Amino acid sequence: xxxxxxxxxxxxxxxxxxxxxxxxxxxxxxxxxxxxxxxxxxxxxxxxxxxxxxxxxxxxxxxxxxxxxxxxxxxxxxxxxxxxxxxxxxxxxxxxxxxxxxxxxxxxxxxxxxxxxxxxxxxxxxxxxxxxxxxxxxxxxxxxxxxxxxxxxxxxxxxxxxxxxxxxxxxxxxxxxxxxxxxxxxxxxxxxxxxxxxxxxxxxxxxxxxxxxxxxxxxxxxxxxxxxxxxxxxxxxxxxxxxxxxxxxxxxxxxxxxxxxxxxxxxxxxxxxxxxxxxxxxxxxxxxxxxxxxxxxxxxxxxxxxxxxxxxxxxxxxxxx
Amino acid sequence: xxxxxxxxxxxxxxxxxxxxxxxxxxxxxxxxxxxxxxxxxxxxxxxxxxxxxxxxxxxxxxxxxxxxxxxxxxxxxxxxxxxxxxxxxxxxxxxxxxxxxxxxxxxxxxxxxxxxxxxxxxxxxxxxxxxxxxxxxxxxxxxxxxxxxxxxxxxxxxxxxxxxxxxxxxxxxxxxxxxxxxxxxxxxxxxxxxxxxxxxxxxxxxxxxxxxxxxxxxxxxxxxxxxxxxxxxxxxxxxxxxxxxxxxxxxxxxxxxxxxxxxxxxxxxxxxxxxxxxxxxxxxxxxxxxxxxxxxxxxxxxxxxxxxxxxxxxxxxxxxxxxxxxxxxxxxxxxxxxxxxxxxxxxxx
Ligand SMILES: Cc1ncc(C[n+]2csc(CCOP(=O)(O)OP(=O)(O)O)c2C)c(N)n1
Ligand SMILES: [Mg+2]
Numbered sequence: 001x002x003x004x005x006x007x008x009x010x011x012x013x014x015x016x017x018x019x020x021x022x023x024x025x026x027x028x029x030x031x032x033x034x035x036x037x038x039x040x041x042x043x044x045x046x047x048x049x050x051x052x053x054x055x056x057x058x059x060x061x062x063x064x065x066x067x068x069x070x071x072x073x074x075x076x077x078x079x080x081x082x083x084x085x086x087x088x089x090x091x092x093x094x095x096x097x098x099x100x101x102x103x104x105x106x107x108x109x110x111x112x113x114x115x116x117x118x119x120x121x122x123x124x125x126x127x128x129x130x131x132x133x134x135x136x137x138x139x140x141x142x143x144x145x146x147x148x149x150x151x152x153x154x155x156x157x158x159x160x161x162x163x164x165x166x167x168x169x170x171x172x173x174x175x176x177x178x179x180x181x182x183x184x185x186x187x188x189x190x191x192x193x194x195x196x197x198x199x200x201x202x203x204x205x206x207x208x209x210x211x212x213x214x215x216x217x218x219x220x221x222x223x224x225x226x227x228x229x230x231x232x233x234x235x236x237x238x239x240x241x242x243x244x245x246x247x248x249x250x251x252x253x254x255x256x257x258x259x260x261x262x263x264x265x266x267x268x269x270x271x272x273x274x275x276x277x278x279x280x281x282x283x284x285x286x287x288x289x290x291x292x293x294x295x296x297x298x299x300x301x302x303x304x305x306x307x308x309x310x311x312x313x314x315x316x317x318x319x320x321x
Numbered sequence: 322x323x324x325x326x327x328x329x330x331x332x333x334x335x336x337x338x339x340x341x342x343x344x345x346x347x348x349x350x351x352x353x354x355x356x357x358x359x360x361x362x363x364x365x366x367x368x369x370x371x372x373x374x375x376x377x378x379x380x381x382x383x384x385x386x387x388x389x390x391x392x393x394x395x396x397x398x399x400x401x402x403x404x405x406x407x408x409x410x411x412x413x414x415x416x417x418x419x420x421x422x423x424x425x426x427x428x429x430x431x432x433x434x435x436x437x438x439x440x441x442x443x444x445x446x447x448x449x450x451x452x453x454x455x456x457x458x459x460x461x462x463x464x465x466x467x468x469x470x471x472x473x474x475x476x477x478x479x480x481x482x483x484x485x486x487x488x489x490x491x492x493x494x495x496x497x498x499x500x501x502x503x504x505x506x507x508x509x510x511x512x513x514x515x516x517x518x519x520x521x522x523x524x525x526x527x528x529x530x531x532x533x534x535x536x537x538x539x540x541x542x543x544x545x546x547x548x549x550x551x552x553x554x555x556x557x558x559x560x561x562x563x564x565x566x567x568x569x570x571x572x573x574x575x576x577x578x579x580x581x582x583x584x585x586x587x588x589x590x591x592x593x594x595x596x597x598x599x600x601x602x603x604x605x606x607x608x609x610x611x612x613x614x615x616x617x618x619x620x621x622x623x624x625x626x627x628x629x630x631x632x633x634x635x636x637x638x639x640x641x642x643x644x645x646x647x648x649x650x651x652x653x654x655x656x657x658x659x660x661x662x663x664x665x666x667x668x669x670x
Contacts, residue, residue: 033514033586053519055484056450056512087449087485120369122432124448261660291660292652295643297421297429298369303645 003181006173008147009039009112011181012154013076017047020074023158025051026061027078027112036080037114037173058084062091065109066099074158075109082115082167083127096163097138106161110154116169116207116257117305122296128258128289130206133165134235135262140164141235142188145209147178149232152185160188167234169207176210191238193245197227200251200319202311203242203268205231208255214308215315224319234264242268243276250281253318255306260288282321287314338549339613345387345407345545346604349379351626352403353601355412358630359419363580367638368419373434375400377543377575378507380600383407384548385475385505388556394460394474396444396453399434400507400574401477408443410436412633422640429643442472451478451487454504458491461500473559475503475552481512483529484520492567496533501559504567505552507542509574510596514586530567542572543598546607573597 003011016023025040031053034041044051054061058079065075079085085092092111099107117126134141140162144150150168157164186192194209195216204212209230216226229245231237246252252272254265265286272284287306295301356374363372375382378400386407389395395408405415417425418436427436427445437445442460446453457474464472482488483506495502508526510517523529530537536558540551548570555566573596577584591597608614614622651659 028512029514031515031519036513053515055515055520056481057484057486059486081448084449087487120371120432122370122435123430124435125370290650292650293430295430296370296427296432296435297643299421299645300429300643300648303648304650 002177002179003147004174005147005150005168005176006037006039008151008178008181009154009168010041010043012151012158013040014043014046015155016074016076016158017043017050020158022072022074023050023076024068024073025076025078026054026065028054028056028080030054030078035078037170039078039112039114039168058088059091062088062111063095065111066091066095066107069096069107069109070099070105076112076158077109078112079114081125082113082129083124085111085113085129092133092139092163092165093136097136099138100162101138107163108158108161109163110157110166111163112154112166112168114170114173115167116171117294117301118171119298119301120296121170121294123293126294128167128256130165130167130234131256131258131263134264134267138163139235140188140233141167142233143167143169143206144232145169145172145194145204145206145230147176148182148185151181153188153232156185156188167206171207172210186232188233189236189238191232191241192230193227193241194230195226195228197225197249199224199226199249200253200315201227201229201242201245201249202253202255202315203229203231203245203265204255205234205264206257208257208306211306211308211311212255215311218308218312219315222316224315226315231264231268237264237268237271239271239275243272243279246272246276247279250279251318251321252280252284253311253315254284254286255311256286256288257305258288259291260286261291263288282318285314285318287311339611341387341549342545343608343613345380345383345549346608347622347626348383348386348403348407349545349601349604350622351406351412351629352379352382354623354626355406355415355630356402358634360580362419362634368433369421370432372419372580373399373578374576374580375402377573377600378509379403380545380604381505381507381540381542381548381552381570381572382477384545384552385477388549388552389473389475392442392469392472394442394444394457394472396446396457396474396476398446398453398477398479400479400509404477405443409441410443412630413637416634416637417640420634420637421642422637423643424640449487450482451485451491454478454488454491454502455494457502458495458498458500461502462498470562471560473501473503473556475505475556477505477507479512480506480508480510480517480526481515481520483526489533492529492535492565493533495565496535499564501562502565503552503555503559504565506567506569508569508571509542510591511574511578511587513578513582516588526569527567535565535567537567537569539569539571541595542570543596543600543603545600545604571596572600575599
């Protein structure tokens with residue numbers, strides 16, 4: 001028996017629907033069809049009336065979720081691709097994200113965003129939206145990198161009383177497999193040491209954790225022991241775990257698939273420099289996608305986003321500083 | 322041009338209609354066989370990402386393309402191979418975008434159906450549905466500012482995309498500004514897997530138009546003659562300065578949403594109903610019935626078109642792919658305002 005990242009997401013939703021009558025799923029093609037990626041496969045028949053196909057109306061999808069949340073429901077919204085959440089952006093950042101602060105009424109919504117690049121997907125089916133949403137007060141932004149986290153963090157997302165932007169990486173959907181679903185897990189808000197090391201720390205999240213682990217492996221024969229921190233959530237950031245790792249290694253490289261400007265990697269570096277300047281033996285570095293839309297052609301795409309090779313090269317440079 | 326064609330009676334008009342019909346049919350055939358070729362290339366792993374066909378929608382799309390002329394604006398969508406070709410796109414440029422040639426209009430930066438030449442009035446769609454309509458409005462308004470008269474803009478849209486806010490905002494906008502917009506809805510009964518019953522509750526999509534003060538026409542999207550007349554009239558109407566029009570074409574998507582999709586969800590009864598007719602066959606029957614072509618001519622055209630496609634694809638396959646080292650990674654035109662800072666440039670593979 002093995003379970004993929006995608007199946008874990010399906011299972012978590014089945015679990016949530018089973019356990020909590022307040023949960024329902026809303027999104028394009030999520031019903032009988034089971035969603036564009038099959039993340040809601042069979043859920044419509046297992047839970048009649050609770051998995052609803054929406055019109056192609058992202059703004060209204062999000063507005064409806066806010067209304068239902070006010071009434072005590074726990075909507076799970078699937079955006080067909082993270083990129084299309086921009087059409088529902090107003091409702092997410094101005095309605096869902098401000099409700100609790102303005103009225104003391106919580107807004108428990110889980111917005112599932114299939115995100116990130118896959119070869120040949122081009123500028124409108126590849127975007128990373130995590131740092132955009134993290135910028136707004138009132139949202140929690142999760143970026144699971146493993147099958148186990150995809151499952152446990154999605155369950156936790158549904159239980160959280162606030163709007164959660166759940167970033168599920170499309171590249172990991174089928175690639176990533178685990179033996180079984182987890183019975184316990186780190187809570188949301190805690191980062192994880194994905195690999196221990198003494199010479200430098202790479203902080204990454206989502207698909208980039210796997211590229212970072214590859215890079216760390218590549219550097220082992222050269223005598224370097226690289227520690228990899230899987231952030232797990234981009235908001236909140238577990239600054240303590242990052243700081244403790246940098247305290248051990250003295251060197252920091254942050255890797256993100258999103259664009260760099262004002263991004264999660266910038267945020268981590270800002271925190272480490274302001275709070276832990278003395279821990280650093282070299283200037284902290286970061287590696288992000290290039291500052292252009294995500295290109296279609298695989299040759300361009302491979303050069304646009306950080307890969308294990310590019311991470312290893314950046315790490316070597318930092319190790320020599 | 323077409324408005325005269327639509328008034329039968331004179332021999333001249335009849336001849337003109339025949340000529341337009343034949344031209345449109347030729348684009349339908351070209352689009353169908355080109356789509357088939359892309360599907361085959363995709364199955365053999367030569368195309369990255371998705372392939373989206375216009376099978377069953379060629380009559381409507383070709384009618385749109387042939388109704389426009391140079392200087393007009395066209396914002397096609399995913400099922401518009403025929404209309405794109407009729408509007409002047411070459412088979413080569415279509416293939417270059419699917420195959421990611423560096424020599425194509427999108428230079429490998431964007432792919433498949435996301436292609437166009439904005440300065441030539443051929444708009445490159447973004448994926449976000451409904452987003453192109455107001456852009457057409459903007460071009461038409463700019464024409465007004467620039468005192469360019471007599472141009473028309475057409476935007477294509479699907480039944481599903483009529484649920485976007487963008488659709489409603491743009492239709493209202495065109496009506497308020499009385500822009501020469503023709504908004505063509507291909508109601509192919511499904512938006513991916515979602516049937517129209519889960520998309521809207523109005524009896525007929527045409528009912529949406531009066532609320533915005535927009536004229537509307539409904540047409541059988543499987544019938545090329547009907548499409549030529551309906552779109553031709555809407556275009557003539559807009560060209561004459563009489564404001565926007567919505568055209569609702571009823572038809573059926575005769576393929577998956579993309580080639581990855583077996584479309585098992587399509588109601589079999591729809592497939593055998595009149596809207597499930599294959600518009601290409603319907604057009605061929607019409608050609609034969611009118612004695613505008615016989616079986617031999619049709620076969621000759623088919624082999625000519627096949628040859629044209631094979632030649633173009635073979636050439637494009639020899640063209641260079643984009644080179645990440647030569648690529649200029651810059652997203653703004655103001656070179657002097659580009660970010661010069663890069664902490665750790667991703668090293669091209
Ligand atoms: C704003 C937005 N939301 C979701 C999508 C994903 N999507 C792509 S095509 C499609 C279905 C479109 O259906 P329709 O408008 O009927 O056009 P058809 O594919 O039938 O030609 C969906 C939901 C999108 N492209 N844009
Ligand atoms: Mg449709």
